[in-house]
Amino acid sequence: MEQWQGYIGLILQGAVVTIEITIMGCIVALIAAFIAGLGRLSRFWLVRWMATAYIEFFRGTSIFVQLFWAYFVLPLLGVPLSPLQAGVIALGLNIGAYGAEVVRGAIKSIPREQYEACTALNLTRFQEMRHVILPQAVVRMLPTFGNNSIELLKGTAVVSLISLSDMTFQAQVVRAQTGSTAVPFLTILLLYFLFSSTISTVIKRLERHLSRGLDGTGT
């Protein structure tokens, strides 16, 4: 019976790694999404083109392919990455590409009057973005960002295939040691579900908090 405690412990260790990767991946994704999303709205043709290239490249292949390429091929091209780095970067850039479209869409959905008011008040482009446009846009981005974070969480399972000790990997280890397949897999299924539900709830709360004082989310 104490054996099982050891095995549950292993899975929980994996859960910690999964959460770590999810958070770090989301941070990378957020940065990439904003840079690329704003980049696509840039006045400069080159910036727009680079942003589009990044978005289409990472949306055009699956996380699995990107991860394997980052882990197996990049080192041979002179960029050695640990499994953790490969995982976080591949996941972050992949989800970031989807997030970029959300950023662009949300900013474009802000009504013209807001922009005109900023011009009338003599705000610089930076002030306009920072104080008026982005605060409203971010609220609109939240629901889809929430879905994207859940996609990232689910995507972390793939890092088990490059032997990173996430929850799925540890479930395989437990499976190898105990011979039982159903129990470890059921356990991690429930844990993943728990994590994704938590993300949904947090995003909903955040949405409510950030739309206080705003004129409704205005669809």
Add this chain to the structure above:
Amino acid sequence: MKKTMKHLIVAIVLGVSLTGATGMPVLAADLEQLKEQGFARIAIANEPPWTMVTTGGEVSGAAPDLARAVLKKLGVNDVVASVSEYGAMIPGVQARRFDMVAAGLFIKPERCKAVLFSQPDLCDAESFMIKAGNPLNLKSFADVASSGAKIGVVGGGTEEKLAIEAGVDRANIVVVPDPQSGAKLLQDGRIDVYALPVLSISDLLKKAKDPSLAMFAPVENTPIFCAGVAFRKQDSALRNAYDVALAAMKASGEFAAIVEPYGYSADAAMQQTRENLCGGPN
């Protein structure tokens, strides 16, 4: 909104620095540098008793244990192991992802062209895991080819090449993700035979506790393979130092004390040479 921005910036900075701090792989495998660093990075698989990761996450098995002991003699106190597919180990060590491969990688001529090996350490014959009674009467890889049976092998392993060379149809070769899955695939009847070294199959059978599974060994017309620790071609100084320490341990009996409890024959390894297995100098 200001507070959230501040928190976000802190989080981003933390996140980026965490990613950077989580172990940039060391770029050189010079013995002095390893000693300074205090550890060597090794590649392992997860195939008991060659290599295994235990409940507590500890790495053990004949190959890592031996590597740890030899490295200690060289003044490197610890090993940091990362699990890898066999096929990824050679490209991995070439790309400096690891300092050496201590996973029971068999010494074979084509591998000797790609990496440097230590003198042999762990030897074993090949075996088949089949359903009890060996219903298809499979005794060699040629039998597998002629009977049209489905054979499971680990990715990048020796058995895959043996099967292909014996003429097994590629469509009948199932690459198994890990040893445990192989046993499961056999139980479910998705494959008819699973090929791995004798000690690996014994270990799987012990853990599976399934009377419907059995082992046939040794596989006919197949040599006994010996493994060695693999190094990059450029790390010959490291490899030579490793060999010296390994030879000392073989002479003193420490070598036997480490590998025999796992079921390996120390004599088999001591009687083989790398030059023999590589078909030339290495």
Add this chain to the structure above:
Amino acid sequence: MEWDWEFSIQILPQLWEGVKVTIQATILGTMIAMTLGLLLAIARRSANEWISRPVGVFAELIRGTPLLVQLYFLFYVLPDLGLLLSPLTAGVLGLGLHYSTYTAEVYRTGIDAIPKGQWEASKATNLSANQTWTHIIIPQAIPPMIPALANYFVAMFKETPLLAAITVLELMNQARSVANYHYKYVEPMTMVGLFFLAVSVPSVILLRKLEARFAPSNS
């Protein structure tokens, strides 16, 4: 790092075998996802709580957990319960089931967008539930949903590499097999990436055309 052209050409036949399986899996998976998704959407709208609730929970569970773990389940655990599926069958089922939960959401949005008047008119003209669905609701709901559904078709295509984890010999698996055998990772992995890009980028253009044709005017 040099690119070995001879090697690349040498491995093309084996990779092509993988491509055939990838296409097969995508088409079969899509067929399942499209039909099952519609059934799920209809079931969730059922007035009978014994149907709508469990279906809803089941769909959430599948949507909120990684496809990889679901595939392991179908492939490794089901045989213990007496159901032995071939790798491709398990893979196609897993893919279809997972994405049916997404298409169900698309159908739901489309069905919800049908004005109440249509439902009321159907009742007034004495149409049975069956007739209402097949002649009134579905023909109106589907066209605006086509871009979103097509999007998931492309997504499923990109996710087929996951099937490699349950030994399906699709493109990614063939590439890994080749890489493992020859100890060369750069060429196979890059060719897989290029192949996926070669299919995704044109499909994005196609998708935009579909959107222009089918999307409702108020988007």
